[in-house]
Amino acid sequence: xxxxxxxxxxxxxxxxxxxxxxxxxxxxxxxxxxxxxxxxxxxxxxxxxxxxxxxxxxxxxxxxxxxxxxxxxxxxxxxxxx
Amino acid sequence: xxxxxxxxxxxxxxxxxxxxxxxxxxxxxxxxxxxxxxxxxxxxxxxxxxxxxxxxxxxxxxxxxxxxxxxxxxxxxxxxxxxxxxxxxxxxxxxxxxxxxxxxxxxxxxxxxxxxxxxxxxxxxxxxxxxxxxxxxxxxxxxxxxxxxxxxxxxxxxxxxxxxxxxxxxxxxxxxxxxxxxxxxxxxxxxxxxxxxxxxxxxxxxxxxxxxxxxxxxxxxxxxxxxx
Numbered sequence: 001x002x003x004x005x006x007x008x009x010x011x012x013x014x015x016x017x018x019x020x021x022x023x024x025x026x027x028x029x030x031x032x033x034x035x036x037x038x039x040x041x042x043x044x045x046x047x048x049x050x051x052x053x054x055x056x057x058x059x060x061x062x063x064x065x066x067x068x069x070x071x072x073x074x075x076x077x078x079x080x081x082x
Numbered sequence: 083x084x085x086x087x088x089x090x091x092x093x094x095x096x097x098x099x100x101x102x103x104x105x106x107x108x109x110x111x112x113x114x115x116x117x118x119x120x121x122x123x124x125x126x127x128x129x130x131x132x133x134x135x136x137x138x139x140x141x142x143x144x145x146x147x148x149x150x151x152x153x154x155x156x157x158x159x160x161x162x163x164x165x166x167x168x169x170x171x172x173x174x175x176x177x178x179x180x181x182x183x184x185x186x187x188x189x190x191x192x193x194x195x196x197x198x199x200x201x202x203x204x205x206x207x208x209x210x211x212x213x214x215x216x217x218x219x220x221x222x223x224x225x226x227x228x229x230x231x232x233x234x235x236x237x238x239x240x241x242x243x244x245x246x247x248x249x250x251x252x253x254x255x256x257x258x259x260x261x262x263x264x265x266x267x268x269x270x271x272x273x274x275x276x277x278x279x280x281x282x283x284x285x286x287x288x289x290x291x292x293x294x295x296x297x298x299x300x301x302x303x304x305x306x307x308x309x310x
Contacts, residue, residue, distance in 0.1 A: 017281040041196065042234040046281050048198060049238060053278065058202075063195030 001055075001081040006074050013050035014070075017043045029071040037070070047073075055081060098164065098212050107185035108164060116161060123262040125158045130301050131268045137163070140208040140245035141269065144236060146229050146295065146310065147217035148254050155252055156215055159264055166207055168200075168216040189214070201239065208243035218291070228310035229296050234288035240272045241279075247272060247291060251298035253309040263306055265298040 011024045019037045033039045039047060044064040051073070052058060057080040067073050101109075129135065143165065145156060153167045164187060171190035174180040183190070189207070191200040207214055218232040240247050246269035253263050272287055299307060 016278070042238070042284070043281060045196060045201065045235055045238060046278075046284060049201075049242065050278055052198070059198040061197075061199075063192060063197045065195040 001078065003074060003078060006055075006077050006081070009054055010051070010070065010073065010077070013047055013054060016050065017046060029069065029074060031070045033067060033070065033073070051077060057081060098210060105164065105187070107182075108187055111186070112157070112161075112164075116158075119154075119158055120161070123155070123158055125155070126261050126263045127159055128263065128265045128301050130265055130298055135248075135266075135268050137213075137248070137269070139211050140243060141213040142208060142236065142240050142243070142245050142247045143213060143215035143250055144218050144232075144247055144291065144295065145215065145250040145252055145264075147219050147222045148252055148310070149222060152217065152222075152252055153215070155262055155264065156250065158262065159250065159266065160213065163213050166212055166214045168204065168214065193220070196235075201235075201242075204239050205243040208239065208245035214239075214245075218288075228299070229292060232288045232292045232295075234284050237272060237284045237287045237291070241274060241284075244273075246270055249291060249295045249298060251295060251302075251310070253302065253306050256309070263302070265301045267294060267298050270294060 007028065011028065014028075014037060015021065015024060017037070017039060019039075023031060023036065031037055033044065033047075037043075041064065044067070048059050048064060055077055057077065059076070062076070067076070098105075127134075137160065143156065143160075145152060153165075156167075157165055166187045166189055168191055169183065169188045171192045173183050173188070174190045189200060189203050204214055216236060218236050219230045220233050223230060236247070239245075248269045249267040251265040251267075255262060270291065274283065299310060302309075
Protein backbone atom coordinates (compact mmCIF):
# COMPACT_ATOMS: atom_id res chain seq x y z
CA UNK A 1 0.00 0.00 0.00
CA UNK A 2 1.25 3.47 -0.90
CA UNK A 3 2.48 5.67 1.90
CA UNK A 4 0.10 8.50 0.85
CA UNK A 5 -2.87 6.17 0.99
CA UNK A 6 -1.89 4.98 4.46
CA UNK A 7 -1.49 8.57 5.64
CA UNK A 8 -4.92 9.62 4.36
CA UNK A 9 -6.64 6.67 6.03
CA UNK A 10 -4.74 7.31 9.24
CA UNK A 11 -5.93 10.92 9.20
CA UNK A 12 -9.53 9.68 9.06
CA UNK A 13 -8.96 7.59 12.18
CA UNK A 14 -7.13 10.34 14.05
CA UNK A 15 -9.93 12.79 13.30
CA UNK A 16 -12.30 10.48 15.18
CA UNK A 17 -10.15 10.92 18.28
CA UNK A 18 -10.95 14.63 18.54
CA UNK A 19 -7.48 15.64 17.46
CA UNK A 20 -7.20 19.28 16.37
CA UNK A 21 -8.37 19.29 12.72
CA UNK A 22 -5.82 21.91 11.71
CA UNK A 23 -3.05 19.47 12.65
CA UNK A 24 -4.30 17.03 10.05
CA UNK A 25 -3.60 19.37 7.15
CA UNK A 26 -0.39 18.74 5.25
CA UNK A 27 2.36 16.42 6.38
CA UNK A 28 1.48 14.73 9.66
CA UNK A 29 4.34 12.24 9.87
CA UNK A 30 6.40 14.30 12.33
CA UNK A 31 3.54 14.78 14.76
CA UNK A 32 4.01 13.13 18.14
CA UNK A 33 1.01 11.01 19.07
CA UNK A 34 0.81 12.03 22.71
CA UNK A 35 2.26 15.50 22.88
CA UNK A 36 0.99 16.92 19.55
CA UNK A 37 -2.13 14.85 18.81
CA UNK A 38 -3.06 14.71 22.50
CA UNK A 39 -3.74 10.97 22.49
CA UNK A 40 -4.27 9.44 25.92
CA UNK A 41 -3.67 5.74 26.52
CA UNK A 42 -7.30 5.07 25.57
CA UNK A 43 -6.88 7.29 22.52
CA UNK A 44 -3.89 5.18 21.50
CA UNK A 45 -5.85 1.98 22.00
CA UNK A 46 -8.74 3.44 20.01
CA UNK A 47 -6.39 4.43 17.18
CA UNK A 48 -4.84 0.98 16.99
CA UNK A 49 -8.26 -0.71 16.93
CA UNK A 50 -9.29 1.66 14.14
CA UNK A 51 -6.11 0.87 12.19
CA UNK A 52 -6.52 -2.88 12.61
CA UNK A 53 -10.07 -2.74 11.32
CA UNK A 54 -9.42 -0.31 8.48
CA UNK A 55 -6.23 -1.94 7.18
CA UNK A 56 -7.05 -5.53 8.11
CA UNK A 57 -3.79 -5.98 10.03
CA UNK A 58 -2.90 -7.05 13.57
CA UNK A 59 -0.54 -5.26 15.88
CA UNK A 60 1.62 -8.01 17.32
CA UNK A 61 4.47 -8.04 19.83
CA UNK A 62 4.36 -4.27 20.18
CA UNK A 63 3.06 -2.05 22.93
CA UNK A 64 1.16 1.14 22.29
CA UNK A 65 3.98 3.11 23.88
CA UNK A 66 6.39 1.85 21.20
CA UNK A 67 4.88 4.36 18.79
CA UNK A 68 6.02 7.91 19.39
CA UNK A 69 5.27 9.74 16.15
CA UNK A 70 2.75 9.30 13.36
CA UNK A 71 5.65 8.21 11.16
CA UNK A 72 6.27 5.22 13.44
CA UNK A 73 2.66 4.14 12.90
CA UNK A 74 2.81 4.70 9.14
CA UNK A 75 6.04 2.66 8.94
CA UNK A 76 4.45 -0.17 10.92
CA UNK A 77 1.33 -0.24 8.75
CA UNK A 78 3.51 -0.04 5.60
CA UNK A 79 5.54 -3.04 6.72
CA UNK A 80 2.39 -5.01 7.59
CA UNK A 81 0.63 -4.27 4.29
CA UNK A 82 3.60 -4.96 2.00
CA UNK B 83 -22.85 -20.79 15.85
CA UNK B 84 -20.25 -23.17 17.25
CA UNK B 85 -17.79 -25.40 15.50
CA UNK B 86 -17.70 -28.55 17.62
CA UNK B 87 -14.50 -29.88 16.07
CA UNK B 88 -12.38 -26.79 16.50
CA UNK B 89 -13.83 -25.73 19.85
CA UNK B 90 -14.29 -22.24 18.49
CA UNK B 91 -17.36 -20.25 17.68
CA UNK B 92 -18.17 -18.79 14.28
CA UNK B 93 -16.16 -15.67 15.11
CA UNK B 94 -13.06 -17.75 15.81
CA UNK B 95 -13.14 -17.23 19.56
CA UNK B 96 -12.07 -20.00 21.93
CA UNK B 97 -14.83 -21.56 24.00
CA UNK B 98 -14.62 -22.58 27.65
CA UNK B 99 -15.18 -26.33 28.00
CA UNK B 100 -17.12 -27.64 30.97
CA UNK B 101 -14.03 -29.48 32.14
CA UNK B 102 -10.41 -29.03 31.25
CA UNK B 103 -7.14 -29.74 33.06
CA UNK B 104 -6.37 -26.09 32.47
CA UNK B 105 -9.16 -25.23 34.89
CA UNK B 106 -8.36 -27.96 37.40
CA UNK B 107 -6.68 -25.76 40.02
CA UNK B 108 -9.30 -23.03 39.63
CA UNK B 109 -12.18 -25.46 39.91
CA UNK B 110 -10.67 -27.33 42.87
CA UNK B 111 -10.06 -24.04 44.62
CA UNK B 112 -13.64 -22.94 44.01
CA UNK B 113 -15.08 -26.28 45.12
CA UNK B 114 -13.02 -26.46 48.31
CA UNK B 115 -13.30 -22.78 49.23
CA UNK B 116 -16.92 -22.28 48.27
CA UNK B 117 -18.60 -23.76 51.34
CA UNK B 118 -16.36 -22.19 54.04
CA UNK B 119 -16.25 -18.93 52.07
CA UNK B 120 -20.00 -18.74 51.69
CA UNK B 121 -20.51 -19.59 55.37
CA UNK B 122 -18.02 -16.99 56.52
CA UNK B 123 -18.95 -14.13 54.22
CA UNK B 124 -22.63 -15.00 53.74
CA UNK B 125 -22.70 -12.84 50.60
CA UNK B 126 -25.84 -10.76 50.29
CA UNK B 127 -26.71 -9.77 46.75
CA UNK B 128 -29.05 -6.87 46.20
CA UNK B 129 -30.37 -6.80 42.65
CA UNK B 130 -31.01 -3.29 41.42
CA UNK B 131 -33.62 -4.56 38.98
CA UNK B 132 -35.57 -6.30 41.76
CA UNK B 133 -34.70 -9.78 40.53
CA UNK B 134 -31.64 -11.63 39.32
CA UNK B 135 -30.88 -10.59 35.74
CA UNK B 136 -29.82 -13.00 33.02
CA UNK B 137 -26.12 -13.46 33.69
CA UNK B 138 -25.42 -16.14 31.12
CA UNK B 139 -23.07 -15.73 28.19
CA UNK B 140 -20.24 -13.27 27.75
CA UNK B 141 -20.27 -10.73 30.54
CA UNK B 142 -17.92 -7.88 31.34
CA UNK B 143 -18.18 -7.35 35.08
CA UNK B 144 -17.04 -3.99 36.39
CA UNK B 145 -16.78 -3.17 40.08
CA UNK B 146 -15.49 -0.53 42.40
CA UNK B 147 -12.11 -1.46 43.86
CA UNK B 148 -12.10 -1.16 47.62
CA UNK B 149 -9.56 -3.79 48.66
CA UNK B 150 -7.13 -6.52 47.71
CA UNK B 151 -9.74 -9.25 48.17
CA UNK B 152 -12.32 -7.78 45.78
CA UNK B 153 -11.72 -10.55 43.20
CA UNK B 154 -12.52 -13.15 45.88
CA UNK B 155 -15.70 -11.28 46.80
CA UNK B 156 -16.78 -11.15 43.17
CA UNK B 157 -16.16 -14.86 42.80
CA UNK B 158 -18.48 -15.49 45.74
CA UNK B 159 -21.13 -13.20 44.31
CA UNK B 160 -21.25 -15.25 41.11
CA UNK B 161 -20.96 -18.87 42.22
CA UNK B 162 -20.88 -21.32 39.39
CA UNK B 163 -19.17 -19.02 36.91
CA UNK B 164 -15.49 -19.00 36.14
CA UNK B 165 -14.46 -15.37 36.20
CA UNK B 166 -11.34 -14.16 34.44
CA UNK B 167 -9.82 -11.19 36.17
CA UNK B 168 -7.79 -8.61 34.36
CA UNK B 169 -4.68 -7.90 36.41
CA UNK B 170 -1.43 -6.06 36.03
CA UNK B 171 1.36 -8.10 34.46
CA UNK B 172 3.62 -7.47 37.47
CA UNK B 173 1.67 -10.23 39.22
CA UNK B 174 3.04 -12.60 36.58
CA UNK B 175 6.65 -11.50 37.18
CA UNK B 176 8.09 -14.81 38.39
CA UNK B 177 7.55 -18.34 37.10
CA UNK B 178 5.96 -19.28 40.39
CA UNK B 179 3.50 -16.37 40.47
CA UNK B 180 2.79 -16.72 36.73
CA UNK B 181 1.81 -20.36 37.32
CA UNK B 182 -0.68 -19.42 40.01
CA UNK B 183 -2.10 -16.39 38.28
CA UNK B 184 -2.50 -18.43 35.08
CA UNK B 185 -4.22 -21.16 37.06
CA UNK B 186 -6.59 -18.58 38.49
CA UNK B 187 -7.44 -17.57 34.93
CA UNK B 188 -6.22 -14.00 35.16
CA UNK B 189 -5.47 -12.00 32.04
CA UNK B 190 -2.29 -9.94 32.45
CA UNK B 191 -2.11 -6.43 31.07
CA UNK B 192 0.83 -4.11 30.82
CA UNK B 193 -0.46 -0.86 32.24
CA UNK B 194 2.65 1.05 31.15
CA UNK B 195 2.79 -0.23 27.59
CA UNK B 196 -0.52 -1.90 26.71
CA UNK B 197 -0.35 -4.54 23.99
CA UNK B 198 -3.12 -5.62 21.67
CA UNK B 199 -2.63 -9.27 22.66
CA UNK B 200 -4.28 -8.52 26.02
CA UNK B 201 -7.11 -6.65 24.36
CA UNK B 202 -7.71 -9.50 21.92
CA UNK B 203 -7.65 -12.12 24.67
CA UNK B 204 -10.27 -10.20 26.66
CA UNK B 205 -12.59 -9.67 23.68
CA UNK B 206 -12.15 -13.26 22.48
CA UNK B 207 -13.00 -14.63 25.90
CA UNK B 208 -16.08 -12.43 26.08
CA UNK B 209 -17.19 -13.47 22.59
CA UNK B 210 -16.78 -17.09 23.65
CA UNK B 211 -19.22 -16.59 26.50
CA UNK B 212 -16.80 -16.15 29.42
CA UNK B 213 -17.18 -13.70 32.26
CA UNK B 214 -14.33 -11.22 32.49
CA UNK B 215 -14.03 -8.87 35.45
CA UNK B 216 -12.06 -5.71 35.84
CA UNK B 217 -11.88 -2.68 38.05
CA UNK B 218 -12.24 0.32 35.73
CA UNK B 219 -10.75 2.72 38.26
CA UNK B 220 -7.51 0.82 37.68
CA UNK B 221 -6.44 0.83 41.32
CA UNK B 222 -7.72 0.40 44.85
CA UNK B 223 -9.42 3.57 45.95
CA UNK B 224 -7.14 5.47 48.29
CA UNK B 225 -8.30 9.00 47.61
CA UNK B 226 -11.57 8.89 49.48
CA UNK B 227 -13.71 9.15 46.35
CA UNK B 228 -15.99 6.08 46.50
CA UNK B 229 -15.98 5.72 42.74
CA UNK B 230 -13.16 7.52 40.97
CA UNK B 231 -12.70 8.16 37.27
CA UNK B 232 -13.11 5.19 34.95
CA UNK B 233 -10.63 4.18 32.28
CA UNK B 234 -12.54 4.03 29.00
CA UNK B 235 -10.70 0.99 27.64
CA UNK B 236 -13.40 -1.29 29.04
CA UNK B 237 -15.95 0.39 26.76
CA UNK B 238 -13.83 -0.58 23.75
CA UNK B 239 -13.65 -4.14 25.10
CA UNK B 240 -17.44 -4.28 25.41
CA UNK B 241 -18.02 -2.70 22.00
CA UNK B 242 -15.65 -5.01 20.20
CA UNK B 243 -16.90 -8.16 21.92
CA UNK B 244 -20.59 -7.29 21.97
CA UNK B 245 -20.78 -8.45 25.60
CA UNK B 246 -22.98 -6.56 28.04
CA UNK B 247 -21.41 -4.73 30.95
CA UNK B 248 -22.53 -5.67 34.45
CA UNK B 249 -21.92 -3.00 37.11
CA UNK B 250 -21.37 -4.28 40.63
CA UNK B 251 -21.03 -2.18 43.75
CA UNK B 252 -19.02 -3.73 46.58
CA UNK B 253 -19.20 -2.45 50.13
CA UNK B 254 -16.55 -2.52 52.83
CA UNK B 255 -17.13 -4.80 55.79
CA UNK B 256 -16.95 -3.15 59.18
CA UNK B 257 -15.36 -6.22 60.71
CA UNK B 258 -14.46 -9.72 59.62
CA UNK B 259 -17.72 -11.14 60.96
CA UNK B 260 -19.99 -8.89 58.94
CA UNK B 261 -21.78 -10.14 55.84
CA UNK B 262 -20.46 -9.23 52.45
CA UNK B 263 -23.07 -7.02 50.77
CA UNK B 264 -23.03 -5.94 47.14
CA UNK B 265 -25.46 -4.40 44.69
CA UNK B 266 -25.65 -6.00 41.26
CA UNK B 267 -27.01 -3.80 38.50
CA UNK B 268 -28.68 -4.81 35.29
CA UNK B 269 -26.43 -5.73 32.33
CA UNK B 270 -25.90 -2.72 30.07
CA UNK B 271 -25.73 -3.30 26.31
CA UNK B 272 -23.42 -0.88 24.51
CA UNK B 273 -24.58 -1.22 20.95
CA UNK B 274 -23.29 1.36 18.51
CA UNK B 275 -24.24 -0.51 15.36
CA UNK B 276 -20.94 -2.30 14.81
CA UNK B 277 -18.91 0.63 13.55
CA UNK B 278 -16.29 2.13 15.83
CA UNK B 279 -17.91 5.29 17.25
CA UNK B 280 -15.89 8.50 17.70
CA UNK B 281 -13.67 8.53 20.77
CA UNK B 282 -15.89 11.19 22.36
CA UNK B 283 -18.76 8.69 22.31
CA UNK B 284 -16.53 6.08 23.98
CA UNK B 285 -15.76 8.57 26.75
CA UNK B 286 -19.46 9.38 27.04
CA UNK B 287 -20.33 5.69 27.43
CA UNK B 288 -17.64 5.34 30.07
CA UNK B 289 -19.16 8.24 32.03
CA UNK B 290 -22.59 6.67 31.66
CA UNK B 291 -21.29 3.41 33.16
CA UNK B 292 -19.71 5.32 36.01
CA UNK B 293 -23.06 7.03 36.72
CA UNK B 294 -24.72 3.61 36.56
CA UNK B 295 -22.22 2.30 39.11
CA UNK B 296 -22.75 5.30 41.38
CA UNK B 297 -26.54 4.93 41.19
CA UNK B 298 -26.28 1.42 42.67
CA UNK B 299 -25.48 3.00 46.04
CA UNK B 300 -29.14 4.04 46.19
CA UNK B 301 -30.12 0.39 46.63
CA UNK B 302 -27.98 -0.09 49.74
CA UNK B 303 -29.45 -0.09 53.22
CA UNK B 304 -28.86 3.26 54.94
CA UNK B 305 -26.18 1.89 57.29
CA UNK B 306 -24.04 0.70 54.36
CA UNK B 307 -24.17 3.84 52.24
CA UNK B 308 -20.99 5.22 53.75
CA UNK B 309 -19.10 1.95 53.29
CA UNK B 310 -17.96 2.42 49.71
